[in-house]
Amino acid sequence: MNKTWTKNDLVETIQSEIGISLSDSSKIFEEIIEEILFSLENGNDVKISNFGTFSVKKKKSRIGRNPKTGDEKEITARNVVSFYPSKFLKSKIS
Numbered sequence: 001m002n003k004t005w006t007k008n009d010l011v012e013t014i015q016s017e018i019g020i021s022l023s024d025s026s027k028i029f030e031e032i033i034e035e036i037l038f039s040l041e042n043g044n045d046v047k048i049s050n051f052g053t054f055s056v057k058k059k060k061s062r063i064g065r066n067p068k069t070g071d072e073k074e075i076t077a078r079n080v081v082s083f084y085p086s087k088f089l090k091s092k093i094s
Contacts, residue, residue, distance in 0.1 A: 007029065010029060011025050011026045011029050012025075014028060014029060036054060040054060040055075040056050040081060043056065049086070050086055050088040050089065051085070051086055051088075051089055052083055052084055052085040052086045052089055053083070053084045053086075054081060054082070054083050055081070055082050055084070056079050056080070056081055056082070057079070057080050057081075057082050058077070058078075058079055059077060059078050059079070059080055060077055061074055061075060061076050061077040062074070062075050063075070
């Protein structure tokens with residue numbers, strides 16, 4: 001069975017690879033996430049070499065249908081985060 005990596009797994013990996021305290025590695029991880037979010041909130045794409053690109057896409061409002069009941073309802077316009085993997089990442093997992 002495949003294991004899902006969690007934030008704690010990533011923080012522990014940073015800690016063991018770099019040899020710093022768990023609290024410092026957690027701060028580093030949190031700062032990276034905050035910078036990515038800050039850039040996306042300001043309308044900028046975030047490109048991580050050999051990994052991929054995060055970007056914000058604007059979706060228009062549309063009519064959706066509940067598959068169980070068939071009721072139609074408007075789905076409001078919204079922004080969503082998209083991730084496009086790099087060619088390098090795609091080649092590693094295929």
